[in-house]
């Protein structure tokens with residue numbers, strides 16, 4: 001079975017082409033849509049977003065197709081009808097997420113929900129659809145709330161995600177790879193193999209020294225180098241930024257140690273940020289403008305690049321239900 005849910009329908013994993021595994025059309029904190037300071041007209045949203053997606057499509061031509069995994073999830077500005085129109089006009093496959101960026105971005109309605117309730121919500125969005133859009137989510141987002149420690153609600157969301165992943169076969173990606181022991185315990189208790197989970201942002205500047213890479217690797221988890229481009233060399237870098245060279249060397253260590261199948265890379269950029277100015281000059285196209293040239297200069301060949309952005313991603317995104325449900 002090699003099917004993947006995109007916002008325009010279910011396709012074969014072989015059709016994904018080059019995949020940016022963790023990106024955003026727009027991401028904002030819950031409620032930002034109510035703040036008049038940040039209201040954007042549809043014209044502005046399209047104007048900010050379409051050229052970046054067109055460029056992404058153009059950059060992926062050597063791979064034959066482009067896939068953009070939208071990592072926003074519930075409550076942070078997810079807008080499925082908008083994604084559908086963007087995908088339709090630009091030709092970029094867009095995979096939408098169910099789940100939450102972290103417990104601290106779940107609105108009070110979901111904050112009080114049980115594991116069973118959350119599981120049903122995620123399963124519904126993956127198998128029936130999101131709202132009345134007809135589009136099914138293709139991946140489940142979970143995360144660690146601010147403070148680098150998993151909170152009770154985070155754990156409830158992780159457990160619901162593990163159950164929904166087993167039932168539907170959709171993979172899980174996490175916001176942050178810190179405090180991974182409780183997460184690994186939950187996945188083990190729920191019988192979810194860790195190759196179905198991408199522990200994200202393992203490359204960001206603020207997580208260094210706080211991630212138990214050895215334990216994650218031993219568990220078979222995938223490690224996300226998914227904040228490529230948030231460089232301290234930018235004129236106005238974000239607090240999670242890191243020196244470009246340091247991130248690259250960290251990534252190369254994994255590749256040179258033969259761990260290419262356990263890593264995934266992306267830029268985590270926002271096409272049109274919601275309720276915040278975003279990070280100027282950073283887009284998904286950083287992958288082509290900076291990351292791939294940097295990797296090639298270090299002797300990383302096309303086969304390994306294809307492994308990272310085509311084969312690993314297709315294998316991860318393909319729906320793989322467990323337990324015959």
Ligand SMILES: [Zn+2]
Pocket residue numbers: 022023024071268
């Ligand atoms: Zn993100």
